[in-house]
Amino acid sequence: MDLHLISEIAQSGVTPEIAQEYGRKAGKAIALGIGAGLGTIGPGIGVGYIFGKVIESVTRQPEMKDEITSIQWLGFALTEAIVFYAFIFGLIAFFLG
Amino acid sequence: MRARILALCTPLALALAAPGSAFALNINEDYKPQNEFRLDPWINIEIGGIDLSINKAVFYVTVACLLTIVTMILVARKMAAGSALARPSRVQTVVEGYYGLIQNITQGNMSGAMVRRWFPFLATVFLFIWFSNMLGYLPLPTNTEHKVDIFGAQIPSFALFAATANISVPLVLTFIVVGSYHFEGIRAKGPVKYLKGWVPQGVEGPAAVPIFFIEVISHFVRIVSLSVRLFANILAGHLLILFMGGGLVILLNLSIVGSVVLGLVTGTMAVAFFIFEVGLVATLQAFIFTTLAAIYLGGAVAEEH
Numbered sequence: 249m250d251l252h253l254i255s256e257i258a259q260s261g262v263t264p265e266i267a268q269e270y271g272r273k274a275g276k277a278i279a280l281g282i283g284a285g286l287g288t289i290g291p292g293i294g295v296g297y298i299f300g301k302v303i304e305s306v307t308r309q310p311e312m313k314d315e316i317t318s319i320q321w322l323g324f325a326l327t328e329a330i331v332f333y334a335f336i337f338g339l340i341a342f343f344l345g
Numbered sequence: 346m347r348a349r350i351l352a353l354c355t356p357l358a359l360a361l362a363a364p365g366s367a368f369a370l371n372i373n374e375d376y377k378p379q380n381e382f383r384l385d386p387w388i389n390i391e392i393g394g395i396d397l398s399i400n401k402a403v404f405y406v407t408v409a410c411l412l413t414i415v416t417m418i419l420v421a422r423k424m425a426a427g428s429a430l431a432r433p434s435r436v437q438t439v440v441e442g443y444y445g446l447i448q449n450i451t452q453g454n455m456s457g458a459m460v461r462r463w464f465p466f467l468a469t470v471f472l473f474i475w476f477s478n479m480l481g482y483l484p485l486p487t488n489t490e491h492k493v494d495i496f497g498a499q500i501p502s503f504a505l506f507a508a509t510a511n512i513s514v515p516l517v518l519t520f521i522v523v524g525s526y527h528f529e530g531i532r533a534k535g536p537v538k539y540l541k542g543w544v545p546q547g548v549e550g551p552a553a554v555p556i557f558f559i560e561v562i563s564h565f566v567r568i569v570s571l572s573v574r575l576f577a578n579i580l581a582g583h584l585l586i587l588f589m590g591g592g593l594v595i596l597l598n599l600s601i602v603g604s605v606v607l608g609l610v611t612g613t614m615a616v617a618f619f620i621f622e623v624g625l626v627a628t629l630q631a632f633i634f635t636t637l638a639a640i641y642l643g644g645a646v647a648e649e650h
Contacts, residue, residue, distance in 0.1 A: 318449065325633040329570075332577035339584075343379050 280338040287334020294327040373598035405508035409477040455643035471635040478627035481507025510579040519572040530645030582622040589615035
């Protein structure tokens with residue numbers, strides 16, 4: 249985007265109401281994007297940590313593999329759900345805000 | 346090999362060759378993705394000011410219930426008739442796998458008498474959630490907003506929806522679970538001892554008061570986390586499939602070249618997400634809900650915290 253566009257907007261007949269409406273929409277889109285995007289960082293680290301630890305434990309004690317696998321999925325699902333908490337609240341802000 | 350390279354390069358070449366205007370943003374305001382989850386009443390029923398209309402979600406819940414009941418009755422009959430056979434049938438293998446899974450969940454988290462009491466409930470909850478989730482990935486003619494004209498008949502267009510993608514169904518299941526474990530805890534220990542059991546052993550005197558209030562909050566957070574986990578997973582999965590499988594192309598309203606490029610990329614991702622959702626998330630969420638219910642039920646009656 250260049251400065252030419254800004255002067256064009258300034259010269260066109262954009263009333264404060266229209267500008268406000270655009271600003272509101274932009275704010276909602278930014279809220280969804282940033283909220284959901286930042287929300288993926290923590291769970292991403294968490295899921296990686298779980299699988300890393302599982303690989304570590306299974307290589308150390310291969311006979312425990314079955315037990316570890318069932319706990320692994322429990323931990324994975326609990327961590328992964330946190331992404332969706334952020335996502336759902338982003339959607340609430342976007343569609344209902 | 347050459348054909349494969351060519352197929353991989355086509356979207357790239359199209360993207361490079363396309364003029365800048367092909368990717369100009371021109372959001373399609375007529376398309377409302379949130380309407381995909383709106384519940385229009387099919388049959389209006391209103392009793393005493395409470396809206397009891399039959400809609401898409403009611404249909405999905407009913408189908409999931411019927412599937413759960415019918416499969417369990419059929420399986421029980423087949424198992425009773427086939428027990429004399431020397432070789433286990435295929436149905437028996439599947440059912441034994443399912444039974445073993447629920448047995449692992451219950452015995453791992455509860456003691457003997459509790460397992461006998463709550464096994465049927467947890468097995469049913471698992472199967473009901475699993476059927477609701479799996480039904481959500483079958484396109485069924487339930488979208489009454491847009492009708493397709495096939496030989497003069499107005500048939501609702503095919504849509505993806507799941508009972509568990511609406512907060513009400515997971516929330517009710519959660520209330521049943523939370524109510525049951527408080528009830529079990531009070532029945533096993535008595536109300537005063539049960540409430541005292543919330544504070545971990547070793548914490549005494551005034552320090553126990555804030556710990557107790559933290560525990561009270563954590564019991565409310567359980568309601569939110571248990572219901573929202575299931576609901577959000579299924580809803581987000583459906584939204585991903587919806588946006589990747591064409592929704593994004595319609596929403597962005599690009600030119601033909603831009604749409605083809607975007608469609609090729611998102612369409613491929615839609616297939617990947619679909620396989621991920623059907624293969625992992627649907628079963629995993631049913632498993633998680635059942636496991637956590639078993640942990641809560643077991644924790645409420647356990648002697649030490």
